[in-house]
Amino acid sequence: MKVLIVEDEPSMIELLRYNLVSAGFEVSSAMDGEEALMLIDEQTPDMVLLDWMLPKISGIEVCRMLRRKQETRNLPVIMITARGEETDRVRGLDVGADDYMSKPFSPNELLARIRAVLRRHNPNLGSDMISVADVSMDLVAYKVSRAGRELHLGPTEFKLLRYFMERAGRVLTREQLLDGVWGQNVYVEDRTVDVHIRRLRKALNSENEVDLIRTVRAVGYCFEKE
Structure with a gap:
């Protein structure tokens, strides 16, 4: 998970990076809202930890912009x-944030919040079975059925x-699929x-079944939840 x-505080970035990497996450960082949007466009992560007060574009505006785009509207x-006032928390949640943490906070609590948000977006995480729509994967027996x-x-x-189903409902670029399935190196x-998506579609879809892999023109692909 990325x-x-x-x-915009280097010391906070390093603290968060240390704890996230120790917990098994891959981590990247941006120091302003403009850079964040650029990185997300290049390779959408699985989760964004977003500071409120940022140079160039505020965290609130970044969140609002992410929710307006089809590719990132479901991004955790x-x-x-x-800012710890109730009105600020409400405003952050109103623009589409999944959760809100005020500084200072416990790294362990942050990790618990991250995992909780990821589970809400994808209940299959951490399970030996993945089920989306009428497709099921047994990760232990290495079996798939529809x-x-x-x-x-x-x-x-x-x-x-598996990569598709763990991110069902999200539009994934070819670059994300290459990195996630074949590896960055x-x-x-x-x-x-x-080529492999054509093979996967052929295996998934019988004559009367709906194609669950939607092609998003000029962007990539999305595995439909329904």
């Missing part, structure tokens, strides 16, 4: 700020389907993603 820290966001029909997937298609051409 977390983007958006914070936790606001982190020194509406009770067993599917036969190659290793790459299995990893691709492996060179694979973009069209390779399309």
Whole structure:
């Protein structure tokens, strides 16, 4: 799971990074709202920790802009700020933040809040079984079925389907799929993603079944929740 820290205090970034990496997360960071939006456009993370007071574009405005875009409207966001008034918390939640933490806070509490928000967005996290729509994956037995029909997937298609299902409802770019399924240090051409998605679709969809993988023109793909 990849977390983007958006914070203008280097010491706070390092504190958060240390605790998140220790907990098994991949971490990137931005020091202003403009840089954050650029990084999210390039490679959408699984979670954003967003400071309220930021240079260039405020955290509140960043959150509002994320909620306006189809690709990021369901992106988990936790606001982190020194502003502890109830009106500020309400405002942060009103613009679409999933949770709100006031400084100073316990790193352990933050990690618990992150995991809780991620579970709300994806109840399958941490489970040996993943179920989305009528598709089920058994991660221990390495089996996949759709509406009770067993599917036969190659290793790459299995990893691709798992990556999709763990992020169901989110639009994923080819770059995200390449990094998440093949790895960041492996060179694979973009069209390779399309080839494996065609194979996955062929395995998933029988003659009368709805195609759960939606192509989003000029962006990427989305695995539908319904």
